[in-house]
Amino acid sequence: MNTEPREATPLLQVDDLVVDYRRGRTTFRALKGVSMTIAPGECVGLVGESGSGKSTLGKAILGLAEVASGRITFDGADITHAKGAARRRLAADLQVVFQDPYGSLDPTLTVGQILAEPLTASGTSKADARKAVAEMLEQVKLPADTVTRYPSEFSGGQRQRIAIARALVRRPRLIVCDEPVSALDLTTQSTVIDLFIDIQRETGVSYLFVSHDLGVVRRICHRVSVMYQGECVETGPNETITRNPEHSYTRRLLLASPVADPARQAERRRSWLGLRATAGSPVP
Template sequence: MTLLQIEDLKVHFPVRTGRFGGGKGLVKAIDGVSLNVAAKETLAVVGESGCGKSTTGNAVLGLAPITDGRIRFEGRDLAGLSPAERRHVWREMQVVFQDPVSALNPRRTIAQSIAEPLVIHGHPKTKIAARVDELMDLVGLNRDQRDRRPGALSGGQRQRVVIARALALNPRLVICDEPVSALDVSIQSQILNLLMRLQRELGLAYLFIAHDLSVVRHIADRVAVMYLGLVVEEGPAAEVFANPVHPYTEALLSAIPLPDPRQRGRRKRIVLEGDLPSPLDPPKGCPFVTRCPIAEADCAAARPALVETGDGHRVRCPVRLRRT
């Protein structure tokens, strides 16, 4: 069953431009993104800075203004909800951000932080302490840390607190925005294992926003690759990682440094020229045309469509589609 449907979402921000802010421009942070997240699955959204992956998550959370398009949760359009319905949706949909330090109030104890959504949503006062203990057990925190403050915890433990708080109201969907990228390497796998276990035990769906492709490959069921506000390729994670079709996906995968010196020089690496174009002045046709190694004349003319190539695999590249 589809839990979250994002339909042709556009988020455009007006900005001032020029050295003294005299000009006006429009940043099309997201320019027509459609994605679905089914119950109990992990959809990963990947891409580099400025691609719009975090803005997509923020739009779902109501933290970015929607210019056009729809977001439906359990079939209901989030734009037209009554206050009561909105409260219900906020229980079902929670978020874990990248930085566990700024996500927690330094003056509150761990137990107070975890209890916060319970208090806000009117959980019976007498039952809060028991629920906090339960949540601390669930995420692998020691109960005797309940009266500690975040400053006394390590980065990994703080992220566990943030996860416990996100789970307090039994959500069905958790939006994870770079949940492990601020953590030490030896701690990342602990938190990834925790997220995978919680998904199995609680039947959670994740919208997993990340830039680290080896992490994404490991935990995602499906993956969407974004570039300059558009999805350029989407499909089952195993399929996209094994057989990327879009030249950007290919370059992205080939650029991951592998922890194996024997691979050095043996891998075919596609080093892209140049930088991401300014989102104030994106290319007219395909967003990737300025850096694409296989671009043809018509790529700059019109924006290519996202075309299904089979089994839920969609690709926005007419050149590759013509050749296959």
Template sequence: MAEPLLSVRDLVKTFAGRRGRTGRPGAPVRAVDGVSFDLGAGETLGLVGESGCGKSTTGRMIVRLLDPTSGTVTFDGTEIGGLSQARLRPHRRHLQMVFQDPYSSLNPRQTVARIISEPLLVQGAGAEEARQRAGELMELVGLIPEHLDRYPHEFSGGQAQRIGIARSLATSPKLVIADEPVSALDVSVQAQVVNLMEQLQQELGLAYVFIAHDLSVVKRVCDRVAVMYLGRIVEIGDKAQVYGNPAHPYTRALLSAVPLPDPAAERARERIVLLGDPPSPADPPAGCGFHPRCPKAQQRCRTERPLLEVVGTGGRQAACHFPEVQGVS
């Protein structure tokens, strides 16, 4: 079996609590709490969950925009989580990120040529070589190379996100972390950008970690899906398993909210409504973090934290004392 391109083990990120009026620091916030997964070359893993569950923080730690509090990130055989910035630089060309809001992630004072070519310049490429590559990338993502000297505000939202994608491809990466790459776009434009990302993956052999809250988009683009809640992965497995027979009650609740194309099926199905809001990561509940909102919670759930374990067949894992999988009680 081939070694994974990316291997994340027991990743933790704790932020200092905000200081109150007395000046005393608040309780620390454990935004990511022991996340582990593997990703193969050319594969797409969807990372989904409600806002604040830690999925974006996980993505930022993988590319080292944030340093992990603990845990390891092994990329292409090298543990990069603890590398200095100087030693990390050679690996950055193969590990890039696309951000949610294209306008806030593009420097409004720089031309598109400069924005796209900047990663190459950082890696030591010459100005002429970098500009030529920027033109090639503009064409690759469906934009006009002659517009290289324009500024971000001269492009639509979908075009600006294509520029962000082009920038991420400048150094020919092996892995791209896509953090909500279409959530800020109109629905029709979302489909175009998703089509582009799928096309680029096929042409360039890219691997993606696709962070999103839209489960219909994730179902389309991902090979496997990891569901996060309160900083932890509660279910991870093949897309067909997770969508067809979810094991964790939280996954079932999320999927019950995804609209169905058949109106009759939409009216007939049962919606699972979760009561209350997710607990604060600064004050997580004992036992299973989901138990205050879980319709199946029992006494064991309130006192014992479930481990992420294989349930059923096919290697799918769930962190639940009472997973709802055929053949598992």
């Protein structure tokens, strides 16, 4: 599990956020008054099954989903409805790593061009951009000759490292990680998660780590928020959520996440199912 963050003052604060989507003539409420905070240097996990609202929250923070009501504050400034130049200025501090690394990388550009593009677009000289790109590739543990190659020449795990390098190249303060390891095999997942942890320790960057897998979140996050049907049903420290979950939906997610020791898995199942029966609260 990741170490504790360095500061407690929120870098990001979300208050009573509501997001609606139109489906034909009807309106679907994707987020129902969600609140959360992320401190500098903190990794907050956002977990839930497909349709729970976790990716919608990430999109709202990035300005990719329209907010119906509520407020998003970044470093003390209201960014709820930031558009145009204001949103572009945020790009230096607020970045994203998507689930599909290949889909987020332009296949017609070399890796060096992909990484240099956000720097030169913001006024960095070509020489300084080349230096920054070389440093980024070293940080994500890719060889120097990566700059001359194309995304199609790399494995899925390597492409995700390239995507991480692109998100980091402008030294952001917060990265929204939207299911960044779910498309990778288990071994590659582990190495990429270790990379995320190492980078956070080295740079102090904050993460919103979106995932459907509590087992993944357990390895990297300081705190965890559990999403269910557009609401945050449980929030707490990693250790508390993964060892002593209070909400029946959280227990269901944990039961679906296997552990290495079959005896521990069986004991956990007996304990939590017994707790559910005693409490009389059915798992949703």
